[in-house]
Amino acid sequence: AQSVAQPEDQVNVAEGNPLTVKCTYSVSGNPYLFWYVQYPNRGLQFLLKYITGDNLVKGSYGFEAEFNKSQTSFHLKKPSALVSDSALYFCAVPGNTGKLIFGQGTTLQVKP
Amino acid sequence: GAGVSQSPSNKVTEKGKDVELRCDPISGHTALYWYRQSLGQGLEFLIYFQGNSAPDKSGLPSDRFSAERTGGSVSTLTIQRTQQEDSAVYLCASSADRGSVLTFGAGSRLTVL
Numbered sequence: 001a002q003s004v005a006q007p008e009d010q011v012n013v014a015e016g017n018p019l020t021v022k023c024t025y026s027v028s029g030n031p032y033l034f035w036y037v038q039y040p041n042r043g044l045q046f047l048l049k050y051i052t053g054d055n056l057v058k059g060s061y062g063f064e065a066e067f068n069k070s071q072t073s074f075h076l077k078k079p080s081a082l083v084s085d086s087a088l089y090f091c092a093v094p095g096n097t098g099k100l101i102f103g104q105g106t107t108l109q110v111k112p
Numbered sequence: 113g114a115g116v117s118q119s120p121s122n123k124v125t126e127k128g129k130d131v132e133l134r135c136d137p138i139s140g141h142t143a144l145y146w147y148r149q150s151l152g153q154g155l156e157f158l159i160y161f162q163g164n165s166a167p168d169k170s171g172l173p174s175d176r177f178s179a180e181r182t183g184g185s186v187s188t189l190t191i192q193r194t195q196q197e198d199s200a201v202y203l204c205a206s207s208a209d210r211g212s213v214l215t216f217g218a219g220s221r222l223t224v225l
Contacts, residue, residue: 032211044155044203044216090155097168098210099145099160105153 002027002095004074006103013081014111021076021106023091033074034092034100035065044090050074061085081110114138116217118204124223125194133189133220137206144187145207145214146179150200158202161187162210194224 003026013019025031035047048059055067065076074091086109092102117136125131137144146158157171161181172178176194181187191198201221205214 034213036214043218044205044214046213046215049213094211095168097160097170098143098162099157099168099171100205100214101157102147102155105155 004103006106010107012109019081023074036090038088118217135187135204141206143207145205147203148200
C-alpha cells in the first residue's frame with residue numbers, strides 16, 4: 001500500500017536559517033509525490049509536486065523538494081526561512097484507488 | 113467556479129441532529145474528495161468520488177456518515193445523529209483527474225454540542 005511518513009511533529013528554525021521538513025515514502029511503481037501547506041486559519045494550498053525528471057523540484061514561495069530514490073525520501077527545503085513560513089506542512093502520495101494519502105503533518109515554527 | 117466552495121462555513125448543532133455539508137467543486141473537475149481535520153491536526157480521508165461514483169469510501173467512520181455526488185458536480189456529506197466526536201473541520205477538494213493537484217475549499221467547521 002502507498003504511504004508517506006513525516007517523522008517530526010514540529011520543526012523549529014530561526015528566521016534566515018535554512019529549513020528542512022522531512023518526508024519518507026513507500027510506494028509501488030514510480031512515485032508521484034506532493035507537498036501541501038496550511039497557513040493558520042486558511043485552507044490547504046499546493047506547494048509542489050514530483051512526477052518524473054529532475055530530482056530537485058521547485059515550488060511556490062521559494063520552497064523546493066529533493067526526491068531521493070535510494071533513501072525513499074522527499075524532503076521539503078528552503079534556503080532562508082521567513083517568519084511567514086510558519087504553518088502546517090503535509091506531504092502526500094496518491095493511493096491505489098486514486099485518493100490522496102497525506103502524512104500526519106509537521107508544524108514549522110520560524111522564530112524572528 | 114473559480115475555486116472550491118463549501119457551505120456552511122460554520123455549523124453548530126446539538127447532539128443527535130442530522131447535518132448536511134455541501135461542496136461545489138471547480139467546474140470540470142472529475143475527482144472530488146472529502147477529508148476531516150480535528151483541531152489543526154492531520155487529514156483523515158473520508159471518501160473519494162470519480163464522477164458520480166465512489167471508488168473509495170473506506171474512510172467513512174460509521175454508517176452515520178454518507179455522501180453523494182450528482183451530475184458529476186456538487187457533493188453532499190450527510191452526518192446522521194451527530195455525536196460530539198464528529199466535531200471537526202470537514203474539507204472538500206477537487207482535481208481535474210486522479211493523481212492531479214487537489215484544490216481545497218475553505219472547509220466547514222462543525223461543532224456538536
